[in-house]
Amino acid sequence: MDLTVLYRGPLASCDYDCPYCPFAKRRDTPAQLRADRAALDRFTGWAAGASKDRLSLLFTPWGEGLVRSWYRRALTDLSHLPHVARVAIQTNLSCRTEWTADADPAKLALWCTYHPGQTPYDRFLGKCRELAARGIRFSVGVVGLPGHLPHARRLRAALPPHVYLWVNAAEGHVYTDAEAARWTELDPLFPYSRAPHRSAGLPCRTGASVVSVDGGGTVRRCHFVRAELGNLYDGSYRRALGPRACPLAVCDCHIGYVHLESLPLYDVFAGGVLERIPARVPPLPPEVRA
DSSP: OEEEEEEEOSOOOOSOOOTTOOSOOOOOOHHHHHHHHHHHHHHHHHHHHOTTSEEEEEEOOSSOOTTSHHHHHHHHHHHTOTTEEEEEEEEOOOSOSGGGGGSOTTTEEEEEEOOTTTSOHHHHHHHHHHHHHHTOEEEEEEEOOGGGHHHHHHHHHHSOTTSOEEEEOOTTOOOOHHHHHHHHHHOTTHHHHHSOEEOBTOEESBTTTEEEEETTOEEEEETTEEEEEEETTTSGGGGGOSOEEBOSSEEOSHHHHTTBTTSOHHHHTTTOTTTTOOSSOOOOOHHHHO
């Protein structure tokens, strides 16, 4: 089967301290880092052995993974497996980019976020240009806070034209039409992020062809629904896979609502769902423009 797996291990440490980030920040102890490494190695071993499935893998760590050697190695190794269609990770791009030369550029992809105030603009842009020169697939985005708008405009003007710049609606922020229009000028798909999507009772690919896995191997339909489907390593999750409606009232995170069948985002992001790269940026339908 074609199976998309979102993996989030115990890693929680990050070299940035963004005030708007909903993820809890802490400094991982050496023991915690060893546990995260062991959990990732176990997951990578499972993926290597799951050759009867066609896998697409997205790493969504609470902290920053690519500053840790074991994440760079895992992405590199997984990119060379014939049954892995795509391997991607969310990152602040604070790491060096040379390691990507050892990965398969046809399968590796990075979902990069620019955090103004946390890293020099020129440094971030330089790394984006390095990725582009190496032929690595990547998207770049920002959180849509008012103070970030000039930074986002500057970045959009400097990025290669083929690099998609996305904008995430800031958590808890209500956008006026004028504010939303300014962000939509940069990201024509911003209206999908502007407000939460009603999801209760609607069909979603999570739990059928998309699952979430934690460091212990517990499988859930997605990061936002706590009900367990089974365990990855004993195979018990397989019996629970199947179409199902969303049990939550709304879905407000891209890694969740992109899988809703009520939205056309699998067509919009065809070939780039995991790394948030659209096949093309289409005209927005009237119900989304509103």
